[in-house]
Amino acid sequence: MLTTIRGTYRAGKIELVETPFGVPENTPVIITFLEAAPIDVPSRGIGEKQAADLRGHLAAFTEDWASPEMDVYDHYDRAKDNL
Numbered sequence: 001m002l003t004t005i006r007g008t009y010r011a012g013k014i015e016l017v018e019t020p021f022g023v024p025e026n027t028p029v030i031i032t033f034l035e036a037a038p039i040d041v042p043s044r045g046i047g048e049k050q051a052a053d054l055r056g057h058l059a060a061f062t063e064d065w066a067s068p069e070m071d072v073y074d075h076y077d078r079a080k081d082n083l
Contacts, residue, residue, distance in 0.1 A: 003020050003023055011035065021079070
């Protein structure tokens with residue numbers, strides 16, 4: 001089974017964006033480091049003013065999205081299918 005989880009390398013450790021579902025502790029992993037690249041928003045039809053507006057509107061949700069209580073939704077569809 002292969003599972004892909006995004007993360008960030010910081011202070012010598014990998015911080016995962018989400019907890020992998022159904023992966024036992026001490027499972028071996030392979031880490032691939034990606035080059036950070038900015039998102040080309042003009043190619044997606046979004047101008048600078050619209051991008052700034054979107055960032056401003058979405059910033060209000062950052063604290064909620066980052067809270068531990070929201071982790072339950074990371075694999076909502078998969079967990080729902082297992083009911």
